[in-house]
Amino acid sequence: MKIAIAGAGAMGCSYGHMLKQAGNDVVLLDNWEDHVNKINESGLKVNEVGQEKVTYIKAYKPSDYHEKVDLVIVFTKSLQLNSFLQQIKHLLTEDTKVLCLLNGLGHIETLSQYTHKENIYMGVTVVTARFTNVNEPANVSFSSYGKTEIENVVSSKEAERFGKLIAQTINDSGLPCEFVDNIYWSIWRKACLNGCMNSLCTILDSNMLDLGKINNIEYIINSVIKEFAAIASTEGISLDIDEMTKFVMSFTAETFSGAKHFPSMHQDLIRNHRLTEVDYLNGYVSRRGKELNIPTPFNDLITVLVHGKEYLLQAK
């Protein structure tokens, strides 16, 4: 399968490396010029769950790549999704499939502006990745082979066949991937996980392991989850609050290889002083709560605090 990864950050590079290592025809697309040049000059360094590797993979600026691909895997940040799709719209032909693995809610609407819904596949992943050193290009690390779940958005036999082929391709590369039957539920579940982990670790400047050790944190997590569940139910999605709380707490366990991971929002704001995805997570719940007259005080507070920290750190 010929694959272009649109957004070669920590996650795009980790997936690109695994897919390329397994023999797929993969290219990376990114706007960070030093990163693109370094990957082409000396390869992409990847610490793959403790093993140091180098992958020789071609990287391009989005406007410089024009070959036809079967699949585009989108891995930008939520805030850059629209502008990146604008830059790769020449690659999105009638039959090019697009798999979106970003965290957050509301991405299908953005993707639908650039391709038919029949071409859209949505997914979630719990791989834990980062750039190994701040501002060092072509060097990423990931600390767990987290599970990926995907599904087509419009149901048809052909969409399902291709979806299963994508899942098989990712799975065969060494990243466990399941073709699921309710991706909307998976997206809400993942957004809820991020609404707890990413935002709280950012506010507290903590990794997930240490977050789990904080007195009464499970009560705060459970309260955030209840509000996610209330808004999800208005979109026909049922989140089991107890199961969801156990799922979130499992990311803080000593036994989880990725527990020392600083979530991607922490990397954005605390490590790199970049704007965060909070408006696609807690901010989404807070906004919908106001529109629907459903109280969401925990998510309101978290959204204000994360935006406050963005302001204080002059995030861009």
Ligand SMILES: NC(=O)C1=CN([C@@H]2O[C@H](COP(=O)(O)OP(=O)(O)OC[C@H]3O[C@@H](n4cnc5c(N)ncnc54)[C@H](OP(=O)(O)O)[C@@H]3O)[C@@H](O)[C@H]2O)C=CC1
């Ligand atoms: N990291 C993780 O563990 C996980 C992340 N996710 C999700 O995956 C998506 C992608 O996240 P992730 O890969 O972590 O994002 P990164 O911050 O690693 O990369 C995203 C983009 O930011 C730009 N960028 C990053 N670092 C620099 C730098 N030093 N200088 C210039 N530009 C830079 C690049 O875009 P540009 O083209 O602008 O140069 C890059 O494509 C997000 O939605 C995230 O929430 C999901 C699960 C886990």
Ligand SMILES: CC(C)(CO)C(=O)C(=O)O
């Ligand atoms: C769940 C978690 C924390 C790791 O997969 C994540 O999605 C992130 O870092 O954004």
